[in-house]
Amino acid sequence: xxxxxxxxxxxxxxxxxxxxxxxxxxxxxxxxxxxxxxxxxxxxxxxxxxxxxxxxxxxxxxxxxxxxxxxxxxxxxxxxxxxxxxxxxxxxxxxxxxxxxxxxxxxxxxxxxxx
Amino acid sequence: xxxxxxxxxxxxxxxxxxxxxxxxxxxxxxxxxxxxxxxxxxxxxxxxxxxxxxxxxxxxxxxxxxxxxxxxxxxxxxxxxxxxxxxxxxxxxxxxxxxxxxxxxxxxxxxxxxxxxxxx
Numbered sequence: 754x755x756x757x758x759x760x761x762x763x764x765x766x767x768x769x770x771x772x773x774x775x776x777x778x779x780x781x782x783x784x785x786x787x788x789x790x791x792x793x794x795x796x797x798x799x800x801x802x803x804x805x806x807x808x809x810x811x812x813x814x815x816x817x818x819x820x821x822x823x824x825x826x827x828x829x830x831x832x833x834x835x836x837x838x839x840x841x842x843x844x845x846x847x848x849x850x851x852x853x854x855x856x857x858x859x860x861x862x863x864x865x866x867x868x
Numbered sequence: 869x870x871x872x873x874x875x876x877x878x879x880x881x882x883x884x885x886x887x888x889x890x891x892x893x894x895x896x897x898x899x900x901x902x903x904x905x906x907x908x909x910x911x912x913x914x915x916x917x918x919x920x921x922x923x924x925x926x927x928x929x930x931x932x933x934x935x936x937x938x939x940x941x942x943x944x945x946x947x948x949x950x951x952x953x954x955x956x957x958x959x960x961x962x963x964x965x966x967x968x969x970x971x972x973x974x975x976x977x978x979x980x981x982x983x984x985x986x987x988x
Contacts, residue, residue, distance in 0.1 A: 858904075858911045860910065860911045861910070
C-alpha cells in the first residue's frame with residue numbers, strides 16, 4: 754500500500770529564511786507526486802506536481818520540489834519565505850495506473866513564518 | 869478553471885440525526901469523486917471512492933452503513949452521515965476527478981472547499 758511521510762510536523766522560520774520540507778513516499782511503482790497548501794480557513798490549493806520528465810519541478814509562489822527516485826523523496830523548497838507563506842503543507846502521492854487515481858496524503862507540515 | 873462546490877459549508881446537528889453533504893462539479897463531468905475527512909490539525913484521510921452509477925469503495929476502517937455515498941450523476945455526489953455522533957465532527961472534503969473526455973483537465977484534481985460538521 755502507498756504511504757507518505759512528512760518528517761516535520763511544525764516548522765517556524767523568520768522571513769527571508771530558506772525552507773525545505775521533507776516528503777518520502779512508499780510505493781514500488783510509478784507515481785505522481787503533489788504538494789498542496791492549505792491557508793488558514795481555506796481549502797487545499799495545488800502548489801506543484803510531478804508526473805514525469807525534469808525531476809526539478811517549479812510551482813506557484815516561488816516554490817519548487819525535487820523528485821529523487823532513488824530516495825523515494827519529493828522535498829519542497831523555497832529560497833526565501835514570506836509571512837504570507839504561513840500555512841499547512843501537504844505532500845501527496847497518486848500511483849499511476851490505479852483504477853481510481855487515489856490520492857494519499859502525508860500528515861502535513863504546519864509552517865509559521867515570523868516577520 | 870474547474871470548480872467544485874460543497875453544500876453546506878458548515879452544519880451543526882444534534883447527536884443521532886443524519887446529515888447530507890453535497891459535492892458538485894460545476895463545469896465538468898466527474899466520473900469519480902473521493903471523500904476525505906480531516907480532523908483538526910491532522911491530514912486528509914481518504915474515506916471512500918465513488919464512481920458514477922456504481923457503489924462506493926470504502927477505505928479500511930470506514931463504516932459504509934454510517935457514511936452513505938451516492939454518486940447519482942456525473943456532477944453530483946452526496947455523503948450522508950447517518951446517526952451522527954460527536955466523534956463524527958470533522959471537516960469533510962470532496963475531490964472530483966474529471967472524466968476522460970475532459971482532456972483539458974486531464975490529470976488535474978479538484979477539491980471542494982469542505983464542509984465543517986459539528987455534532988452536539
